[in-house]
Amino acid sequence: xxxxxxxxxxxxxxxxxxxxxxxxxxxxxxxxxxxxxxxxxxxxxxxxxxxxxxxxxxxxxxxxxxxxxxxxxxxxxxxxxxxxxxxxxxxxxxxxxxxxxxxxxxxxxxxxxxxxxxxxxxxxxxxxxxxxxxxxxxxxxxxxxxxxxxxxxx
Amino acid sequence: xxxxxxxxxxxxxxxxxxxxxxxxxxxxxxxxxxxxxxxxxxxxxxxxxxxxxxxxxxxxxxxxxxxxxxxxxxxxxxxxxxxxxxxxxxxxxxxxxxxxxxxxxxxxxxxxxxxxxxxxxxxxxxxxxxxxxxxxxxxxxxxxxxxxxxxxxxxxxxxxxxxxxxxxxxxxxxxxxxxxxxxxxxxxxxxxxxxxxxxxxxxxxxxxxxxxxxxxxxxxxxxxxxxxxxxxxxxxxxxxxxxxxxxxxxxxxxxxxxxxxxxxxxxxxxxxxxxxxxxxxxxxxxx
Numbered sequence: 274x275x276x277x278x279x280x281x282x283x284x285x286x287x288x289x290x291x292x293x294x295x296x297x298x299x300x301x302x303x304x305x306x307x308x309x310x311x312x313x314x315x316x317x318x319x320x321x322x323x324x325x326x327x328x329x330x331x332x333x334x335x336x337x338x339x340x341x342x343x344x345x346x347x348x349x350x351x352x353x354x355x356x357x358x359x360x361x362x363x364x365x366x367x368x369x370x371x372x373x374x375x376x377x378x379x380x381x382x383x384x385x386x387x388x389x390x391x392x393x394x395x396x397x398x399x400x401x402x403x404x405x406x407x408x409x410x411x412x413x414x415x416x417x418x419x420x421x422x423x424x425x426x427x
Numbered sequence: 428x429x430x431x432x433x434x435x436x437x438x439x440x441x442x443x444x445x446x447x448x449x450x451x452x453x454x455x456x457x458x459x460x461x462x463x464x465x466x467x468x469x470x471x472x473x474x475x476x477x478x479x480x481x482x483x484x485x486x487x488x489x490x491x492x493x494x495x496x497x498x499x500x501x502x503x504x505x506x507x508x509x510x511x512x513x514x515x516x517x518x519x520x521x522x523x524x525x526x527x528x529x530x531x532x533x534x535x536x537x538x539x540x541x542x543x544x545x546x547x548x549x550x551x552x553x554x555x556x557x558x559x560x561x562x563x564x565x566x567x568x569x570x571x572x573x574x575x576x577x578x579x580x581x582x583x584x585x586x587x588x589x590x591x592x593x594x595x596x597x598x599x600x601x602x603x604x605x606x607x608x609x610x611x612x613x614x615x616x617x618x619x620x621x622x623x624x625x626x627x628x629x630x631x632x633x634x635x636x637x638x639x640x641x642x643x644x645x646x647x648x649x650x651x652x653x654x655x656x657x658x659x660x661x662x663x664x665x666x667x668x669x670x671x672x673x674x675x676x677x678x679x680x681x682x683x684x685x686x687x688x689x690x691x692x693x694x695x696x697x698x699x700x701x702x703x704x705x706x707x708x709x710x711x712x713x714x
């Protein structure tokens with residue numbers, strides 16, 4: 274790990290602020306929600322994100338930061354959580370889809386690093402990949418459909 | 428780990444000290460991509476009984492690839508100066524940071540649905556086995572295309588980070604199995620979100636229930652799951668978007684927890700047996 278601890282924390286905090294600003298701007302343009310309304314929720318989300326990145330880095334489990342952030346968000350918003358209403362009223366103005374666009378923008382830019390190696394690959398493996406993706410999806414959907422209907426839930 | 432998580436040691440590029448120009452160019456480029464994508468907005472149109480759903484997240488990944496130094500940046504000098512290779516390198520670990528707000532939002536979708544999710548518990552656990560579907564679909568195709576042991580790495584799973592790590596550690600990154608897993612990994616990295624974004628909108632054609640389809644969206648990659656479940660939620664009515672997103676997120680979380688064990692104890696042994704059985708049928712012994 275080349276980025277040592279105090280520098281890591283300082284840098285991810287800065288990056289979360291940047292991403293928060295970008296998300297709030299996208300949230301205003303795409304979904305018409307004023308940045309003032311979304312800012313408190315975005316701040317809460319950024320704090321949870323910060324804690325999760327630290328947990329992902331320092332807890333010696335094979336559990337990614339993404340999973341910590343999901344679990345923290347989940348626990349706070351459970352029906353029997355004392356802060357459920359507060360957390361949901363703060364985070365609701367930050368639209369789900371608005372949080373996805375910056376991720377994919379960074380993803381797209383970073384894919385630039387892989388484009389050259391893609392060109393060296395056989396088209397056959399691309400076909401295999403598409404079959405693998407489709408197979409996973411269809412397999413899971415069929416089993417879920419069978420069990421949910423057996424349980425009478427759908 | 429299968430959630431677009433960089434391994435240790437790759438955080439270095441986010442260091443800001445003395446690197447303001449790179450950071451400024453990176454984040455302003457992202458801001459511009461987000462603004463353009465959100466201005467275009469969501470669009471959907473029917474294709475037969477399904478829907479093609481175009482969401483800002485799909486434009487963002489496509490624009491991001493196009494403006495990067497190795498695509499249009501190769502030919503357009505001004506673009507190359509702004510969106511340089513450094514920008515791509517900074518963007519890779521930033522992807523993990525940018526996933527945090529999404530992860531929290533997923534959590535806050537799952538929490539209120541808690542009671543519904545518990546009642547669907549058995550379906551969540553068993554549908555994990557559906558991930559083996561990749562072997563039964565992709566292995567025959569790989570063998571028919573003439574691939575040999577590349578098929579083991581390529582068809583064993585959707586090859587996100589955990590699989591990549593296990594397969595390259597077991598067989599070596601230069602082995603045929605290693606080449607197979609790299610190929611599928613790269614294909615997923617480049618086309619995964621686009622592919623699943625389109626698949627999520629078209630999947631209701633199958634006639635399967637939206638809840639079953641949303642569970643299928645959670646296959647261990649945060650960005651693919653997001654593209655899949657967001658498109659699905661836009662395409663169907665009758666089940667609330669919140670519920671569909673909550674089911675997808677829960678399924679994804681379970682895959683993250685169980686995926687690597689299923690791979691080591693079930694998928695890899697299974698695909699090796701099937702390969703040994705099927706390979707001679709498609710054309711002689713292993714080289």
